[in-house]
Amino acid sequence: MFGYTRIAALLTGLSSLLAVAAAPLESFNLTDTAKHFLTERAKNAVPGAPRFVVYGDRFVSGITGPPPVNDVRGFNVFALSFLLTSGPADKAIEWTWLTDAERSNILTQYHNAGIQIIVSAFGATDAPTSTGRDPIATANTMANFVRQFRLDGIDVDYEDFNAFNAGNGSAEQWLISFTRQLRQQLPSGAILTHAPVAPWFSASRFPAGGYLAIHRSVGNLIDWYNVQFYNQGTSEYTTCNNLLNTSSGTWPNSAVFQIAASGVPLSKIVIGKPATSGDASNGFMSTSTLAQCAQQARNQGWNGGVMVWQYPNANANWIRDVRSLAFPV
Numbered sequence: 654m655f656g657y658t659r660i661a662a663l664l665t666g667l668s669s670l671l672a673v674a675a676a677p678l679e680s681f682n683l684t685d686t687a688k689h690f691l692t693e694r695a696k697n698a699v700p701g702a703p704r705f706v707v708y709g710d711r712f713v714s715g716i717t718g719p720p721p722v723n724d725v726r727g728f729n730v731f732a733l734s735f736l737l738t739s740g741p742a743d744k745a746i747e748w749t750w751l752t753d754a755e756r757s758n759i760l761t762q763y764h765n766a767g768i769q770i771i772v773s774a775f776g777a778t779d780a781p782t783s784t785g786r787d788p789i790a791t792a793n794t795m796a797n798f799v800r801q802f803r804l805d806g807i808d809v810d811y812e813d814f815n816a817f818n819a820g821n822g823s824a825e826q827w828l829i830s831f832t833r834q835l836r837q838q839l840p841s842g843a844i845l846t847h848a849p850v851a852p853w854f855s856a857s858r859f860p861a862g863g864y865l866a867i868h869r870s871v872g873n874l875i876d877w878y879n880v881q882f883y884n885q886g887t888s889e890y891t892t893c894n895n896l897l898n899t900s901s902g903t904w905p906n907s908a909v910f911q912i913a914a915s916g917v918p919l920s921k922i923v924i925g926k927p928a929t930s931g932d933a934s935n936g937f938m939s940t941s942t943l944a945q946c947a948q949q950a951r952n953q954g955w956n957g958g959v960m961v962w963q964y965p966n967a968n969a970n971w972i973r974d975v976r977s978l979a980f981p982v
Contacts, residue, residue, distance in 0.1 A: 654708060654734065654776050654810055654848070654881070654962050698769055698805045698842045699876050700729045702920040703958035703980050706808075706846075706879055707967050708773060709744045710734035718747045718755075719770060720964060722762045727972035727982045730769050730844070732808050734963070735776040736798060738786050745772050748802055756803055769805035771844050772798065775812060781831075782816035782824050788831035796838035806844025807835065808879060817853060822861030829870045836874040848879040848925070848960070851890060852904035854912045865915055877921040879960040880912070883936025890936050893946040896924070897953070909950060909957075922957040924950075928966035940974035948978035 705728045709719065719731050733744040741749055748756065763770055774795055775781060781791060799807050809832070816824040828847075836845055853864040868875070882890040886903060890896045900908040906915060913919045926943055927933035938946070947959060959975055961967040973982050 654710070654773075654812070699844050700767075700769060702877070702956045704729060704877055704923050704960075705958050705972055705976065705980075706730040706732060706923060706925075706960040707964050707972070708732045708734050708960075708962050709964040710776075711963060711965070712743070713965055718744065718751055719759055719763065720968075722759075722766045722768065724968050725768065725964065725972075726766055726969045727976060728969075729767055730771060731763065731964075732771050732773040733804075734773040735779070735810070736772045736774045736795060736807070737776070737779045738781050738784070738791060741772075741798070748772070748804075753803075760803065760805075769844060771806040771808055771846075772802075772804050773808040773810045773848070776810050777812050780813040780815065781811070782813045782827040788827050789834045792831050792834035793838055796835055799839060799843060806839065806846070806876075808844075808846045808848055809835075810848040810879075812850070817859070817863075820860040822866075825859075825861045825863070825866045828867050832867070832871040832874055836871075844876055845874060846877050846879055847875050848881060850881045850885060851900070851907045851912075852885055853907075854880075854915065854917070855900070855904040855907040856915065857905060865917075868917055872917070872921075875921070877923050877957065878917070879923050879925050880909075881925045881962075883925065883927050883933040883962075885936060887935045891938065893942070893949050896938075896946055897950050897955075909955060910953065913955075919955045920957055922955065923960045924957065925960035925962065927962050928964075928971060932962055932966055940971060943975050944978045947975065947980070951979040 707725055707728045709731060713720065725731055733748050735742055736745045760770060795807060811828060813824055839845060849864045852858065856863050856865045882896055889901060889904065895901060895908060897909045900906065900911060909922055909924065912922055927937050930937040961971065976982055
């Protein structure tokens with residue numbers, strides 16, 4: 654993902670908010686209120702396919718935490734970004750600034766609208782494998798954050814490209830260990846997703862198997878994949894054909910139906926795109942084109958859904974237009 658940081662907020666003249674350092678994850682203790690919430694939380698927190706996911710990382714004036722629920726109707730998951738190995742930042746830390754009563758009110762409004770609120774981990778600025786973070790300890794502290802702050806789950810936006818591109822299996826093994834421990838420590842029924850870049854499913858490019866190796870090991874623990882079909886080259890995943898059916902020779906077998914042919918269920922493949930051309934280096938599709946691609950994919954048996962980076966450029970109007978032909982609101 655492209656992660657807006659609090660540096661961007663400085664430019665808006667709100668530097669006072671940024672003076673609050675991200676608290677270490679180990680400092681968050683599970684309260685009695687949070688324990689009670691675990692038993693009261695809706696049993697069906699994990700939405701079935703199709704999933705419509707929007708990330709929120711950018712500072713928005715006048716909004717602390719998630720936006721008003723009407724701004725994101727039509728989605729069923731809102732991902733607060735990001736929970737780093739050093740602690741929460743950006744929208745994730747904003748969530749901690751709210752009172753427990755404020756969080757409860759927001760959760761109630763979102764749940765009544767059929768939207769779950771999760772936190773997204775790592776992002777483009779965090780490299781847990783390369784920096785030697787222990788996957789078990791990291792999973793424990795991140796699961797504790799989900800519990801402490803009463804979230805519906807967590808998304809693993811792992812973008813440690815140096816580790817993955819090394820091809821020695823260190824990234825795959827780190828993610829496998831992390832995912833197993835995370836699932837074990839999360840509350841029952843919590844959402845657990847991953848957000849890999851599409852080329853990582855191109856197994857021939859990764860000697861240790863890439864994300865197909867991860868899927869074979871722990872795919873049963875992952876609810877779905879928010880696949881990033883962008884930032885991978887100017888002509889990659891920019892037409893319905895090379896997004897859905899046949900990817901380029903640079904990243905072979907990484908289009909939607911090619912990933913499915915490699916063993917990943919179609920219902921777990923959520924198509925990720927930037928909201929605008931400015932939200933990514935490349936890979937942007939207009940809402941009308943993306944709606945046509947979704948319609949084509951559905952006609953071929955796909956029902957995974959759509960992910961977008963990010964609010965506020967993607968809002969209720971954006972997802973209404975994208976869903977219009979395949980999954981009308």
